[in-house]
Amino acid sequence: MTKEPILSARGLIKRYGKVTALDNADFDLYPGEILAVIGDNGAGKSSLIKAISGAVTPDEGEIRLEGKPVQFRSPIEARKAGIETVYQNLALSPALSIADNMFLGRELRKPGLAGSLFRKLDRPAMEKFARDKLSELGLMTIQNINQAVETLSGGQRQGVAVARAAAFGSKVVILDEPTAALGVKESRRVLELILDVRARGLPIVLISHNMPHVFEVADRIHVHRLGKRLCVINPKDYTMSDAVAFMTGAKEPPQDVLAA
Numbered sequence: 001m002t003k004e005p006i007l008s009a010r011g012l013i014k015r016y017g018k019v020t021a022l023d024n025a026d027f028d029l030y031p032g033e034i035l036a037v038i039g040d041n042g043a044g045k046s047s048l049i050k051a052i053s054g055a056v057t058p059d060e061g062e063i064r065l066e067g068k069p070v071q072f073r074s075p076i077e078a079r080k081a082g083i084e085t086v087y088q089n090l091a092l093s094p095a096l097s098i099a100d101n102m103f104l105g106r107e108l109r110k111p112g113l114a115g116s117l118f119r120k121l122d123r124p125a126m127e128k129f130a131r132d133k134l135s136e137l138g139l140m141t142i143q144n145i146n147q148a149v150e151t152l153s154g155g156q157r158q159g160v161a162v163a164r165a166a167a168f169g170s171k172v173v174i175l176d177e178p179t180a181a182l183g184v185k186e187s188r189r190v191l192e193l194i195l196d197v198r199a200r201g202l203p204i205v206l207i208s209h210n211m212p213h214v215f216e217v218a219d220r221i222h223v224h225r226l227g228k229r230l231c232v233i234n235p236k237d238y239t240m241s242d243a244v245a246f247m248t249g250a251k252e253p254p255q256d257v258l259a260a
Contacts, residue, residue, distance in 0.1 A: 004067055006031045006203055007052060007083070007172050012061035014047050021047035022058060023227030029172065034194065034204045036214040036235075039224030040247055045207055046176075048224060052205075053085040053174055054078030065171065076105075084169030086161045088177045094150035099123070099130040101149050102164050133167040134159070137196050155186025159193060166197045173197060174205040179213055191217055211240040223247055231257040 009027040013020070021044050029035050039045040050056040052063055054072030063070050065081055072078040075085065092101050100107075108122040108129075109115030115122065127145050134145075137159070149157060158178055165173045175194065179187040187210075194217055198204055208214050214221060215235045223230045223246045230246060231253040245251035 003030050005029055005064075007063075007065055007205075009048075009052060009063045010061060012048065012051055012058045012063070014051060014056060014058050020227055022051065022061075025061070025224070025228045027052065027222065027229060028232075029203050029205055030220075032198065032201055032203055033219040034198050034206055034217050036206045036208060036218035036221045037224060038208065038211075038214060038221060038243060038247055043224045043247070044227040045224045047227075049085070049174060049176060049205070049207055052078075053083055055085075079168065082169060082171030083174065084165035084172070085174040086158075086165045086176060086178060088180060092149050092157060092161060095148055097146045097148060098134070098152075098160055099127045099145045101160055102126070102130040102133065102167065104164075106168070129167070133163050136200075137163050137166065137193055153186065154182050155189050158182065158186070158190050162190065162193050162197065166200070166202060169202060171202075172205065173202050174207075176207045177209065178206070179208070179210055187213070211243060214243075215240055223253070225249065233257050 005028040007029040009025065012022045012025040014022040025044065025048055027048060037045055037048065047056065051058045054075040054077050057073060065083070070081060072081070093104060096104070103126050108125050110120045110122045114120040131145050149160060152160065162175070162178065178190050178194070182190060191213060194204060194206065206214070206218060218235055221233050221235055221243060223233065223243065225247060233243065233253070242251070246253045
């Protein structure tokens with residue numbers, strides 16, 4: 001690939017006491033692609049994602065966003081830089097409305113003194129924005145933007161979380177196990193959502209254990225093993241069995257894909 005990665009990492013090391021979670025890990029995400037990250041439990045996938053999304057600070061190594069070195073000390077810093085993450089637990093507030101959840105931590109204030117002095121929220125603007133974003137992603141089966149998130153189905157909640165990430169993630173969206181707790185129909189909708197987000201030009205990092213989903217939507221698959229990137233494979237060139245064998249160590253990947 002001649003293109004420069006939009007997000008890359010080199011030589012990441014993260015230790016927790018005597019446990020090395022990341023052992024010289026590398027990572028590359030290219031513009032406009034869906035990159036799946038797979039690995040066995042304990043392989044260090046979560047630590048890798050936490051490092052590039054600002055949730056943990058690596059002990060060593062370098063992360064670059066659009067070619068420039070970055071050091072995120074918190075997920076908020078990563079968000080400000082344009083990296084949005086949808087965690088497995090969705091980080092939604094069940095009692096709050098859809099619109100409130102879309103703007104959690106970045107609420108819009110009314111213009112003028114009402115907003116600056118009295119800190120009044122600009123609810124109509126927030127509701128319009130939320131409605132527009134959900135419509136863009138084909139999620140307007142949700143009738144009322146002011147209904148509490150706890151009244152939504154699992155797939156609709158996931159939709160709100162993905163829509164929020166797509167709305168505010170200007171450079172990268174990271175999705176952690178987005179279909180893990182969903183049924184077949186809802187999973188299908190979330191996969192369509194992922195493709196919709198990519199079609200709008202946003203590159204996506206997809207962490208998933210679900211091999212059929214990975215092989216269906218990913219452009220490339222990053223296989224993580226023993227704290228580092230083992231190889232990167234093209235789902236068109238390998239089978240799901242190959243991917244699982246590489247991931248578990250049952251089979252060694254060919255030289256041409258090793259840490260490619």
